[in-house]
Amino acid sequence: MLLKALGKIAQTFVVLFFVSVASFGLLKLAPGDPIQIMLGSEYSQASYDSLKAELGLDQPFLVQYADWAVQFVQGDWGTSYVARAEIFTYAFKEALPVTLTLASFSLLFAILVGVPLGVLSAIKKDTIFDAGSAVLALTGTAFPSFLLGILLIWFFAVKLQLFPVMGYVSPWENFRLGIYHMILPGLTLSTYFIAMITRLTRATLIEVLDQPYIAAARARGEPNWRVVWVHGVRNIAMPLVTILGLQLGVLLQGTVLTETVFNLPGVGQMLTSAVLGREYLVVQAGVMMTATLFIGVNLLVDLSYPFLDPRLRSRK
């Protein structure tokens, strides 16, 4: 099992390597000259050349990649041309925590709402409640999140004035105010996941409840709630964790949109302004952080199976 895990980890690093080469190479293809952007419209050839050499942009591709990779791992992500700030500080220490806070808050909320909803519709299969939650789940997965965010702002912040329109307060510094600012964005982002988790929980639980061990538990005279919530729900953990790992990308791209709607200074806003300012290094940092997060979480998901399903532990 350890060998298998090590193999998975090695595989992960190969994927990361591909991502890094691609994100580096792709952005090298980009049109526009970062040096010209930095220097503005008037500059001399000498200052152009010296800046080019200073940034290492006169080296061959592979040398540039190797240099970049070594620096990247060391946390030296370069300087933002326009913002003239360290990208590592800007992207990793400032933007990423905002995105992660929003994402984890929304995911937690979605699980807390989605799983019970799914369980209820599985138990009440083919009733009005089930049909209603199916319609809601379908709407929730197809509804564009940015529209939902604007509608929530219009209703809760403008009409009812219950919540702030936008802005970010870190919950780690000021918990109550942070959560208060996080409710509308969190609701916006989690809607898709509530819907998806409800659908998934319902589908898998219906399958699980048909299994012999459920019949056995019922035959032992265990109360219905125990059969469903202990024997049933425990067995949907694995498919749920798998799908959530794979859907992490949707969560991350959802944060990009939600951040724009609510003006949160996260990775999404960073990426958008970097694209508009043609700041390839910042785009690169955003791409690398997103991909690493996705790959890392899915590795964790893969490695967590033996903990979630005892049957997988014995296998060599």
Next chain:
Amino acid sequence: MSIQTPEASVALPAKALASKRRSLFIRRPFFTIALIVAVGYVLAALFAPYVAPFDPVKQDFNVMMQPPTSAHLMGTDSYGQDILSRVIFGARYALIIGIFSVMIGAVGGLIIGLAAGLSGGWSEWALMRLIDAILALPSLILAVAFIAILGQGVDKVVIAVGLSMIGPFARTVRSDVMQVRIQLFIEAAQLMSISYLRVILRHILPNVIFPLAVQVTIRVSEAILVSSSLSFLGIGVTPPTPDWGLMIAEGRGFVSFAPWMSAMPGFALAFLLIALSIVGDGVREEFDPKLRRDT
């Protein structure tokens, strides 16, 4: 298309066979309604100049930011442009971008997926890791990265969204190829010393194309969502193009006193996406051989 063995159809229960004969449209009322809605959008897009009451980019400063009235059924925006006309023309952009980018994704995915599924050994392993690497980035963020290189505009959005969708297509094509290439008729064809290229074109490709076509119909809505998200972020289609994402973004600043500016194009987008996802679910459940075998 002989992947279905004769026994499989005999083994179907009589009831299932009877319901198969009833029209798809009667069996799936929601599918039918959703399909009608989607066709309505397509018609509106095709005949936009005849359906739209106003020029979508004509600015009229006498009627700026009016709520919905009888003259302007969906109100007007901050430039006095008629929102209904812009929404109708917006359907054009949404559908054109959605369909063409899905095509790019499907063709790219077909090529990579075929290569990964047919090659063996370390090249297959490397191709799989390449697909993993593409899939490690959510399509919107990948599209943002491509936009960073390509720049903005309708054609750029089509290419960026199309390229960003290659990953999922490649994965499904590969798994289909893996299933087909171990079938007996492939072995038989190879034993008959039919050339390898011919086996791929005549025997493997037809069995992969059909599930791919199902995927294409399902993913059109994803492509539309990603492209309008790009426009919403302000890095996709440029103004004054009547694109829904752009209109929603423009209305965002006026949400407190002119909520219809965002809401009208937003609901147009939401209804299309919901209709397309119902159509997609129906198509998948009816025509996906994998799901069909399960039931």
